[in-house]
Amino acid sequence: MIGPIIQREGTKVGPDEEVYTYLVLLELRDIVKNAVSEELDGEGPFYVRHADDHWEHCLAGEDGEVKGVIDWEWAYTTSKEEAFSAPDTLLPPGLAKTDDDSTLSHREEALVAAYGSLGRPDLADCIKGGRRYSRLMSSLRHNWASVEDLRAIRKGFGIEVGQKYPMRESKEDWMGRMTLKYKDDEGLKCFLDNPVSEPQLPEGYREV
8 A cells, every 4th residue: 555645756745635636636537537327428308407405495385385496506407317316415424434325315215205106216216326426516516525435436437446446545545546546647746746835824823
């Protein structure tokens, strides 16, 4: 395994967030490029995804019926499989700590059952296979993903994980492996040649 500190041309690079974020984005690009997924290459029809669809953005009447949805600035068009994947509020807590997407949360199961009762097994299937999109879009939206997220996304899009992707891997070891994988990337070289130093607070100030 590669240690937490990478030595490159005399410069020590630790697991700082700037380099980690850039490596995450490089890996996500590689995953999408190599994804085994027909819907990523589809020609439509396309559907609107709200992308920030938690309960606070749903307006309901006293009878509980939804009257409207607000806060659409993140909305985009996408495939049916992604558009109808589960809203983030239905995902289980601690998802970023595991790469296992084989079990649905009880909220996801309730939505699957609701679609089934309405005669829409196609939308139920979108929930069952939607975790890969939930993880992918959350990672892109926040410019961050855990090592487990990346492994789950890779598996979800049908990309062979293989022995070169350890079952358990620390953030530091992952950074070391990714730095070797993308060693020829010019952007990464720039980060490694110009490491970001910790900001120094002016005298008299203290960190809170």
